[in-house]
Amino acid sequence: MDLAQLQRFKDQLLALRDEATQAGDVAIEPMNDDPWDRADPDDDLPLNEMNQIIASERNRARTGxxxxxxxxLKRIEEDPDEFGVCLTCDEHIDPRRLHxxxxxxxxxxxxxxxxxxxSLRRGRRKHLLDF
Ligand SMILES: [Zn+2]
Structure with a gap:
């Protein structure tokens, strides 16, 4: 990978890092603590908790x-030749995937x-349970 490409990925990663550390997160709705707005708190509360869980799951799945x-970023700095190389098979990762x-x-x-x-392992385990 040439230096210009490497620099582009570095910029992209820095932008992702900033996004992840600053204002990128989906706002998590505060719990509704107003007693007048909770005719049936037993029904209301779990829904709020659910919304919070969904919002934080979404934040986690949004990016790396x-x-x-x-x-x-550390790889680019310390081992630029290794950036974009699969850790498992040492082949170059498809640039489209890297982008x-x-x-x-x-x-x-x-x-x-x-x-x-x-899935094979899961399949085998299921199979074993069938005996
Ligand atoms: Zn591989």
Whole structure:
């Protein structure tokens, strides 16, 4: 990967990091503590809790974790030759995939193999339980 490309990914990662640390998060609705607005608190409260959980799940799934972004930036600084190389098979990760998620450290092929292994394992476990 040439330096210009590397710099682009670095800029992208820095922007993602800023977004993740600053105003990027979806606002989490405060709990409704107004007693007049809670005719049936037993029904109302779990819904608020649910909304909070959904909002924080959404924040987590929105982008790579800060940890992943920091790790990718560190790779660019310390080991630029290794950036964009799959940690599992040492092949170059598809640039289109890198543009979508510059923090990734695994190529599509290894990822799908890993997912297949996971589902096979689940399948076997289910099979064993059938006996
Ligand atoms: Zn791979």
């Amino acid at each position: 974790s800060l940890e992943q972004i920091h790790a990718a 979508l998620m510059p923090w990734t450290t695994i190529c599509v092929r290894c990822l799908s193999e890993r997912e297949q292994e996971g």
